[in-house]
Amino acid sequence: MNEKSCSFHNEKELRDGQGERVSAGYSPSHDKDNSALVAFKGIPISELKNRGILQALTIEANEWEPAVVSTEVLRAQEEWDAVDTIHPETGIQAGSDQPVQLISFSEALQHFQTVDLSSFKKRIQPTIRRTGLAALRHYLFGPPKLHQGLREERDLVLTIAQCGLDSQDPVHGRVLQTIYKKLTGSKFDCALHGDHWEDLGFQGANPGTDLRGAGFLALLHLLYLVMDSKTLLMAQEIFRLSRHHIQQFPFCLMSVNITHIAIQALREECLSRECNRQQRVIPVVNSFYAATFLHLARVWRTQQKTISDSSFVLKDLEVLAKKSPKRLLKTLEIYLAGVSKGQASLPGPQQCLGPQALHSEDLTFTGLCDLQPHSSEGSWLI
Known part of the structure; x- marks a missing residue:
C-alpha cells in the first residue's frame, strides 16, 4: 500500500470510528483516555505526519469538542515541529532558506x-x-x-x-x-x-x-x-x-x-x-x-x-x-x-x-x- 492510499485508509477508519461512536450516543468529552488518538498509540509523530494522519486529526479536531482533542493534537504538532527543525547529522536548519556560509x-x-x-x-x-x-x-x-x-x-x-x-x-x-x-x-x-x-x-x-x-x-x-x-x-x-x-x-x-x-x-x-x-x-x-x-x-x-x-x-x-x-x-x-x-x-x-x-x-x-x-x-x- 503506497503512502497516499495508506493515509486515505487511516483517515477513513478514523471517520468511520467516529461515526459509530456518535451514533451510539458517545461523546468524546466523556472520556479523554478513549479519544481517537489512542488508535495510533505507539506510532512515532514523524510517521503520523508522513501518513497524513496528524493533519487529518488537526482537521477533525475542528469538528470535535476543542477541550478534548485539540490539546493532544497541538501537543503532538509542537513535538513534531521541534523535531523537524534539524536535519540529522548535518546541523543545518531545515527551515532556513540560507545555505551554510562558506568559511575561509x-x-x-x-x-x-x-x-x-x-x-x-x-x-x-x-x-x-x-x-x-x-x-x-x-x-x-x-x-x-x-x-x-x-x-x-x-x-x-x-x-x-x-x-x-x-x-x-x-x-x-x-x-x-x-x-x-x-x-x-x-x-x-x-x-x-x-x-x-x-x-x-x-x-x-x-x-x-x-x-x-x-x-x-x-x-x-x-x-x-x-x-x-x-x-x-x-x-x-x-x-x-x-x-x-x-x-x-x-x-x-x-x-x-x-x-x-x-x-x-x-x-x-x-x-x-x-x-x-x-x-x-x-x-x-x-x-x-x-x-x-x-x-x-x-x-x-x-x-x-x-x-x-x-x-x-x-x-x-x-x-x-x-x-x-x-x-x-x-x-x-x-x-x-x-x-x-x-x-x-x-x-x-x-x-x-x-x-x-x-x-x-x-x-x-x-x-x-x-x-x-x-x-x-x-x-x-x-
Whole structure:
C-alpha cells in the first residue's frame, strides 16, 4: 500500500470510528483516555505526519469538542515541529532558506587558535628524536633548527593534526561544506555523512574516519587549496585527473597522505630554513602541501600512473619533498604565476568521468598512512 492510499485508509477508519461512536450516543468529552488518538498509540509523530494522519486529526479536531482533542493534537504538532527543525547529522536548519556560509582558511584557523587544545597538545612530538650517528649527522649536515619564536606556531600545526572531525562543531561542518561546494560546484548544503563523500575520494560515508595520520589539518589543507582563487584552479584540475577513466585515484585520500608528508617534513626540520626565512610556519606548510600535491599530479599524469602505483609514487614523493622542498616551492610559484596569466595547466591529455561515475570503494589505494615505519629515525605517527 503506497503512502497516499495508506493515509486515505487511516483517515477513513478514523471517520468511520467516529461515526459509530456518535451514533451510539458517545461523546468524546466523556472520556479523554478513549479519544481517537489512542488508535495510533505507539506510532512515532514523524510517521503520523508522513501518513497524513496528524493533519487529518488537526482537521477533525475542528469538528470535535476543542477541550478534548485539540490539546493532544497541538501537543503532538509542537513535538513534531521541534523535531523537524534539524536535519540529522548535518546541523543545518531545515527551515532556513540560507545555505551554510562558506568559511575561509583564516577563519577556520582562528577557531583553532581560540579553542582549548591543551589535551591534544600533550600528544605531539615536535621533532624527530635521533640518536647515535643519525643525531651527529643531522647536527653537522642537517637543516638549521627552527627559530625559537616560531616554535609555538609549529606546535599549533602539529596540534591541529591531532584533532579529529567533530560533526557537532559548526566550524567543522562549515569546513566540510565549503570543501564539497568548491570541488563540486554545488550551491546546496549536503549531509556531513553520506555516499556523496565517496565521490570526492573518501573511503566511506564519514570523512572523519580517513584522517588518520593527519587529523583535522588534512581538512584545513583542502580548505586552503579550494579557497584561494589560484590554488582552486589547481585543485579542480587535480580533482578532474583523479576521475580519469584509467588513472583515477581517491582525491581526498591522496590529499590526506600529502598532508602527512608535510607533517613529517615539518617534524624532521626539512622546512625550518624556509620558515626561518619567511618568519612564518603555517603559510610555508600550506605552500609545501600544495607544491607536493602539484608535483604528484604531474608525475601521475605524465608517467601514466594508476591506483596500483599509489604506494610507490607516494614513497618516492616523500623522499623528494623532504630532500628538495625549496625546489618544489619554486615549481609551485611558477605554476601559480602561470595561472595568473591563464597559462598554467597540468601537462598531457585526459578524459574525465561524470560526477557519479567513481566511488573510492572501487579503488585499492595504499597510502603512507597504511604503511609500516621503514626508518629508524621515526615512525609514521605524528
